[in-house]
Amino acid sequence: MNDETQTRTALLGSSSDAATRVFTTILTRSPISRIDVSRLTGLSQAAVTKAVTPLVAAGLVNDSLEATPTGLPGRPVNPVAVVPDAVVALGVKVNVDELVGVATDLTTRIISSDRLPLTSHDPVAVADAIVELYGRLHEGLGGLKSRLACIGVAVSGDVDSETGVVRDSAQMGWRGVDLGASLRERLSPSIVVVNDVSALTIGEHWFGVGLGTSSFAIVTIGRGIGSGLHLNGEVVEGAYGVAGEIGHLPLTSRDRICACGRRGCVEAVAASSAIVAAVSAAHDSPVSLEEAVDLARAGDTAAVQAFGEAGAVIGAAIASLVNMVGPELVIIGGEGVANFDLFEETLRRTYAEHVFGSADRCRIVVRPHTFEDWARGAAATAIRSLVV
Structure with a gap:
């Protein structure tokens, strides 16, 4: 990082x-007039001008864009816009079998x-892999490295x-892993470690379908x-960093054991590993997720039932979420939406059965997310940490 950055x-x-x-409004809605910044922030135009001036001087905001007509009497409006490459961020999504990283403006x-396979879940090995991926992404930045x-x-x-400690990750088999400290010892840029779904939510809040929506949820x-x-x-992070963990709502039978070690969790039925386990058990032979999907589409009873059960419990979980917090919109994403047709009917039916009163006005939309989108959310979280 050079002196300018x-x-x-x-x-x-x-x-x-x-x-x-002011900066957040310009960042997420560029180009935008000062009048509209004032309207959206509730600040006076004088206060907006006062805030914009140092941002322009620092090269973060451009106020020299061509004026645009307003269609109203008076002078055209001179919009302001963020300078995208004024600052660069990296985002890394840690998966069970690989790291996915992006460099963004x-x-x-x-x-x-870029991507890097993970051969071990040992925290030291994962930190080493993140540092290696950082090096590859940094090298690819060329003139933007600084x-x-x-x-x-x-x-x-x-x-x-706040601290970068992964207190509990069932997927990685971690408890009390201070990943943030491990990375800060070896990398100089500011580092934020965050829950992956929270990162995706921040990305959608600032730059995705959540922009302009006062309340939404991602499932x-x-x-x-x-x-x-x-x-x-506002993105809800919870007093202790935990919020919206619908995967661990106890909405199914206690004889279903979750990867977290608890009984009756939504994930114990609806996670892809749980679906694969159910289909494998029914056929008395191990199957892959792809094979389970093919079986379900071919009408195999056990596979159809496994995906249907997953859809039903997810629908009940979404209804519980909507009943509790009342969002305008629920975005269903993640890699599982590639097979959404296999459980959409039962999900929507169960949701409709359990959602209460006017909360049923909440819209449910499906938005596929690639792992680059998750990493992009991590980058958005890092940028947010500089601003908020």
């Missing part, structure tokens, strides 16, 4: 609440991406984003069943 990140970190609101446009300011690392499970389906919450304009 340090100055920019220091400015963002020391900004007043008003300046932070301030708007989380992906500049480059603008790299922050890194976001997204991990499944209970993660303390992810795949290796795990996760949820991220954005309520009343």
Whole structure:
């Protein structure tokens, strides 16, 4: 990081609440007029101008764009816009079998991406792999290397984003792993370790379908069943870093044991590993997820039942979530949506049976996410840590 980038990140970190609101609005809605910034933030135009001036001086915001007509009497409006490559971020998604990394600009446009297989879940080995992936992504930045300011690392499970400690990750088999400290000893940019679904929610909040929506939830389906919450304009992280863990709601039989060690969790029926286990047991032979999908599409009774049961319990979990917090929108994402047709009917039917009153106005939409999208969310979290 050069002196110019340090100055920019220091400015963002020391900004007043008003300046932070102004920059965040410009960042997520560029190009935008000062009048609209004022309207969206509730600040006076004078306060907006005061906040924009140092951002322009630091090279974070451009106020020299061509004026645009408003269709109203008076002078055209001069919009302002974030300078995308003023700061660069890296995002890393930690999966059970690989790392997926992206380098992005301030708007989380992906500049480059890379993947690295994970051969061990040992925390030291994973940290080594993250450092290796960092080196590959950093090298690929070329002339933008000096603008790299922050890194976001997204991990499944209970993660303390304040300290970087992964308190509990069933997928990785970790308890009390201080991944943040391990990485800070070896990498110079600012580092944030965050729950993966929270990272995805932050990315959707700032730059995805959640932009302009006051309350929404993301439910992810795949290796795990996760949820991220954005309520009343803020991403909910919980007092202890845990919020929206619908995968561990006790909504199924106690004889179903979850990977977390508890009984009756949603994931014990609906995670991809649980579906594979059910189909394998029914056929008295191990099958892969792809084979389970093929069997279900061919009408195999056991496979159809396994996916149907998963859909039913996910539908009940989403209804519980909607009943409790009342979002406008639920986004269903994750790698499992590739097979959404196998459980959509039972999911929507069970959801409709359990959602209460006017909460049923909540829309449910499906949005496929690649693992690069998850890594992009990690980068968005790192950028957010500079700003908020």
